[in-house]
Amino acid sequence: MWQWFHRLASPRWFYQASGKFLPWISMLGLFFISLGLVWGLGFAPQDAKQGNSFRIIYIHVPSSFLALVGYYIMAAAGAIAIIWKIKLADMVMKAAAPIGAAFTFVALLTGAIWGKPTWGTYWIWDARITSMLILFFLYLGVIILQSSYEHKGLSSKAAALLALVGTVNIPIIYKSVDWWYTLHQPATIRFTEAPSMHPDMFQPLLVMIVGFYFLYAIALVASIRVEILHRERRTKWVQDLVFTNKNNDP
Amino acid sequence: MHPLRRYRLTMVIFIVVMTSIAVGLMSFALRKNINLFYTPSSVVLGEAPINVNIRVGGMVVEGSLIRAEDSLLSIFKVTDGVSEVKVQHEGILPDMFAEGGGAVATGKLDENFIFIASTVLAKHDENYMPPEVTFAMDEARLHTKKLNSEAGSLNNN
Incomplete structure (x- = not known):
């Protein structure tokens, strides 16, 4: 079991294996996202109160989900990098930070666009929105810390520590609408109950969430591969790959 | 597990637990301002x-x-x-x-x-519904209201 674990953690092995499954997850992601977009934007019924403006939910909710899940992925990779000093974990953390920041930004932006016609304001400092903004700053902090020291090990250790400390924010974001009075409504999708959304509107949303998980995986794997090539650029296998086997795809 | 790794693992858990407690206490103390x-x-x-x-x-x-x-x-x-x-x-x-x-x-x-x-x-609340469904629900509510009031007037007689 440990042998398998170490092989998985070898950048070279990961590069070769991910090259095989990346096209497949890309196709699946493209399939789910195009299905969800056409279904959600074109065929799902309007909302009784909000009309068509509710349709931004098909981007807003999936990207918020991935912003939170992505943070845990980044922090877990950071913890593994600190404890076991696995090179690949450090690369995962480095790749996950900008992707998570992008998803958080999309969630904040779509929320603001939706907020104006629904609430009457783009922005309000309620617990949900403020904690989400803090998440965005945490991501930015991790990105900046990664290149803040000359010594690479020191930078990634600092970034991993910030990522770990920031995990406390995730349950706060998730539960903020239940713990405090906020302008943001409570969750529509819950783990314990049926969603408070009509099935005709909920099914495309579910497809979009699955699609966004794939999108996240594609972005993460692709940027880990770039990071591997960059960090291992002096090793023989990368040099072979780049200079001699140019035409043989991995 | 290697003692050094065990030590680092304990430190990581310690940091996460301690910040959670600190932030938890802080937001509990400030709950009226967060509302x-x-x-x-x-x-x-x-x-x-x-x-x-x-x-x-x-x-x-x-x-x-x-x-x-x-x-x-x-x-x-x-x-x-x-x-x-x-x-x-x-x-x-x-x-x-x-x-x-x-x-x-x-x-x-x-x-x-x-x-x-x-x-x-x-x-906005967390409920999302197509207009037809809302219409049907309003109708049903009116209907039960009417039945109730009829039942009430029957009882009064």
């Missing part, structure tokens, strides 16, 4: 300060909205199911503002416990 608005009950109990900029939020009471005919002045009541607060607002209400829906008003509470709002925001 976006006062509920009508807390206003009636006198917890909300008078003549200070605050927010009050709740459901707009059905049938309470009065709009002036010659100005943008509107008066309505918000409730949390226990108490009600009268809100007076001069300006445009958001499109989603409706009786029976949520609203959050920013402004000042005057001496007569009337909330003079400078802005009113609509609060």
Whole structure:
């Protein structure tokens, strides 16, 4: 079991294996996202109160989900990098930070666009929105810390520590609408109950969430591969790959 | 497990647990400041300060909205199911503002416990439904109401 674990953690092995499954997850992601977009934007019924403006939910909710899940992925990779000093974990953390920041930004932006016609304001400092903004700053902090020291090990250790400390924010974001009075409504999708959304509107949303998980995986794997090539650029296998086997795809 | 790794693992868990406790205590202590608005009950109990900029939020009471005919002045009541607060607002209400829906008003509470709002925001609930379904549900509600009132009048006779 440990042998398998170490092989998985070898950048070279990961590069070769991910090259095989990346096209497949890309196709699946493209399939789910195009299905969800056409279904959600074109065929799902309007909302009784909000009309068509509710349709931004098909981007807003999936990207918020991935912003939170992505943070845990980044922090877990950071913890593994600190404890076991696995090179690949450090690369995962480095790749996950900008992707998570992008998803958080999309969630904040779509929320603001939706907020104006629904609430009457783009922005309000309620617990949900403020904690989400803090998440965005945490991501930015991790990105900046990664290149803040000359010594690479020191930078990634600092970034991993910030990522770990920031995990406390995730349950706060998730539960903020239940713990405090906020302008943001409570969750529509819950783990314990049926969603408070009509099935005709909920099914495309579910497809979009699955699609966004794939999108996240594609972005993460692709940027880990770039990071591997960059960090291992002096090793023989990368040099072979780049200079001699140019035409043989991995 | 290697002792050094075990030590690092303990440190990581320690950091995460300690920050969680610290942030948890902090947000518990500041919970009143984190709340976006006062509920009508807390206003009636006198917890909300008078003549200070605050927010009050709740459901707009059905049938309470009065709009002036010659100005943008509107008066309505918000409730949390226990108490009600009268809100007076001069300006445009958001499109989603409706009786029976949520609203959050920013402004000042005057001496007569009337909330003079400078802005009113609509609060959306977590329910999403196509118009036909809402229509059918309203119909069903009216129908049961009618049945109930008929049953009531039968009982009275």
